[in-house]
Amino acid sequence: MASDQRILDDLTSKEYEHGWSVDIASESAPKGLSEDIVKFISARKGEPDWLLEWRLKSYRKWLEMTPPEWANIHYPAIDYQSIIYYSAPRQKASPKSLEEVDPELLKTFERLGISLTEQKRLSGIAVDAVFDSVSVATTFRETLAELGIIFCSFSEAVREHPELVRKYLGSVVPPHDNYFAALNSAVFSDGSFCYIPHGVRCPMELSTYFRINAANTGQFERTLIIADEGSYVSYLEGCTAPMRDENQLHAAVVEIIALKNAEVKYSTVQNWYPGDKDGKGGIYNFVTKRGLCAGDHSKISWTQVETGSAITWKYPSCVLKGDYSVGEFYSVAVTNHHQQADTGTKMVHIGKHTRSRIVSKGISAGKSQNSYRGQVHVMKRAVNARNHSQCDSLLMGDRCGAHTFPYIDVENSSARVEHEATTSKIGEDQIFYCQQRGMDEESAVALIVNGYAKEVLNQLPMEFAVEAQKLLALTLEGSVG
């Protein structure tokens, strides 16, 4: 189309909606990383000795490791000594009620559409709000407690449920798993903890909302979800950050354990600040997410909509250890301007009759690079393992790239593994058809892209699906191809 170039050149993206920051008194650790900083964080949180030891061991491990270089992403070396590893809004150590929470903080989350106050709570969703390094409030706790569900900040879990934390922390993602996991294990500041007891079906969506506010600050949260036998929980994660010229580091770890017959559904809408249209600023998102289907007939399902971050390095995975366990991964990753995403999943089939399903939809526009990287590994004893993977890429414009790197390793003769991938562009005839029915080009593209991603969007809880659709349209605004 003749107008392509014009529209591409015109590329004026709508400003990042959540790019403001608030002035909240905070206390921070000094810049840089050392054993003293690790001790400082641990002391600040009043942690038991075993946890401090665990952190220090992780830190020493990290010192021996090097950043992974295999991903299809390019960025200048990160100066780990110029980052602040701990920043917390100045407030009472552990607010007993919302009245004790700084009203500025509550307003911050209100502005993000996350209400923490009793009257305006999102119906049916319990939220743990994490601001910079710490959890500031968790809603609906009493309701959940009646069912025996524990949903609280990670720090609180360390104090109140040390036996659970100690048993499971690092059991799915050990500290030495990779460079960023080791870093997180050393300096993680807070995050969410969730335990669903035997036979309980969690009646509402549990949600963590992450917000980076302070400058020069890394966010290193840690989430641990344990679904006991026969339980079910659906978990949502959202995130935003202010617009800043420099890059900020986010290195989180999420661990999920699903015991016998348990099911965990984990959904993410990732909207960290992606940097401006010239590629300045933005979050470096290096995240390790892994679930262990420990028990027979357990199921872990990851759904992600990735629209933000300057760099995304993220592979939510499932270790299918229990017989008949199921792993799923549904992903939409959109990149525009100078964004780089290297994302996908790993499905490790260990148990018999294990099944996995992968649906990945990549959309690249502008000068971005979008990679799918996934592994399906069927081990020797995984009799009758099944996998089906579908990876599609959509390109908008000829200055972006789409890359697919699936690794398939099969060591069992009864396994069936199928992988399909396609790459295409939005058809000019599709756009014309929409225009002939009265739609402008932008709406036509939004409609077609949402249709393309529908299989994944359908996996999201209702409230999130609507949000995600809007985000897709917003991210691609102006990038008609």
Add this chain to the structure above:
Amino acid sequence: MNTQEAIELPDSKTESYRFTPIARELARLFDLTTTAESTAPIEYQPHLLPLTGVHNLVFINGKLTEGKSLPWVKVSDDVHTENGLDAFAKLNYSQQEETVSISIPQGTAPGVLCIYYVLTGKANVIAHPRIALSAGPDTEWLILEKAISLANSPTFLNRQCTVSLAPYARLSWVQIQSDRADSFQVNNTEFRVAEKAKFNSYTLSTSGAMIRNNLSVRIVGSEAEAHLFGLYALSGKTHVDNHTVADHEQPNALSNELYKGILADQSKAVFNGKIFVRQLAQKTNAFQSNRNIILSDAATIHTKPQLEIWADDVKCSHGCTAGQLDDEAMFYLRSRGISEGKAKSLLLHAFATEVFESLSHQGIRSVVDEILEGRLNTIA
């Protein structure tokens, strides 16, 4: 011949050799810093393929022995200093001075050229043949390659080949890899396909200790066509690793790749197929498919198709599967009174023959079919 500096071959820490520890195996069995000198004359004729009306080139331990008199064959001593060569190419250059150049000029009548690599000797039998072939405009040729180990010890063939197709050239390239169980091979082959040229490659691997094929096709002209076919049907401990690249640098071209595998016993296969579509290469069609049947729990397949695309107006797809013979089909055949073994070999045959459907040369097609048939009957 001795190399001054030791060439470090890629070990399992190198991503592209992660599953193929050929450096370790070679280090265990050979002294790579020397090459066996040609031995006394050897009776190789009975081992050549029963083909008539074809030209033969025979290398013995890497040196061209038969076929020197063909008008378009030339042996030259050029010491290559090209950068970016991989370790096996460097090894080849360091041990072999001869490059055999084959240039088929425009106007040459269609023909078939068979290239045999005979390996012979008592110990440390290594050969580093090197070929540069160019197919002139409008020519239509078929090249066949086969290694023949007649040694008393393990053999290692490290062959280098660069091939260029001029505009409108049509070239088929057949590699038959059915050598002894103690033979090792590394085949580095690069094809450059010019405007409107048409290229077909067929790689059949049925036996050997360990085989690594690096086959890359660069589409350097628009409206070119490249079809890459491969079949590996393996048993015992045979290990075959196919690394292929289809690199689209120019627009309106087609690449189509179909590799199939059948794995029995403790055999292992690695498939890595890369498709690159560069920014200039708009209107590219690039397809790739890798299908595997695993017959034994001790067999392993590692497959990694890879698409990297920088142009938007393209149609690209890849697919790969690992699985078994269709139970339904097996049952159907058996219900008609066919034994399980026979049913298996019938279905395997049906699975495999698709790969060679477009191989139109009758003589070579029947050679391929015969090797395949024998192979599948013993596997099933």
Add this chain to the structure above:
Amino acid sequence: MMLTINNLQARVGDKAILRGINLSVKAGEVHAIMGPNGSGKSTLASVLTGREDYEVTGGDVTFNGKDLLSLSAEDRAREGIFLAFQYPVEIPGVSTVNFMKTALNQIREYRGEQALDAVAFLARMKEKMKLVEIDQSLLSRSLNEGFSGGEKKRNEIFQMAMLEPKLAILDETDSGLDIDALRIVATGVNKLRTPQNATIVVTHYQRLLDYIVPDFVHVLYQGRIVKSGGRDLALQLEEKGYDWIKAEAAAV
């Protein structure tokens, strides 16, 4: 006059396809444009609706007083021009319902009307579905994906009913239809006829005109309208083919 085409010329690349078309259409009229393959029939439909593959090299088109050629494709649609495509495209993951809702509300916004809420939209949809005997389950599926030829064409007429255009252009709507599907499609089109709207039927064969009876028939040949007449002209073409037209044109 609703539509006035004056000396319209267009080309693709170096190839001139329309070489001076003149045509006037009044509200309430049905015009049939016939002609042998490659005469420029589908090009005319594409140029009128604003497809960018064609370059207009001369002439002008006025639609209800507006300079049509200066409008974008979507604005032409919003002004009331509807094209029933010869080959409707598939859009995976987008249901016809969702598609129509998006389109209808953008058109309404352009005209300064309020968006239809879900209830009103559904009511309108149910009403129009009956017209073309289309099943709701079809409308919930991805647009045109896996539809049969007949289903696609019926879907086009359903969309036409939903959008209530002033001028409908049916591009080879009869191609690929069996006689029952043809009847259903034609009945739908006839039911939608009012004194306020007009229809241009582009077709190679006259059989569609048995069902959608035209007021005027024009024969397009080598990018020009070489003959115009009434209903009879279509029958004459049916009987004698296009050769005599070609001969007449050559003689001029």
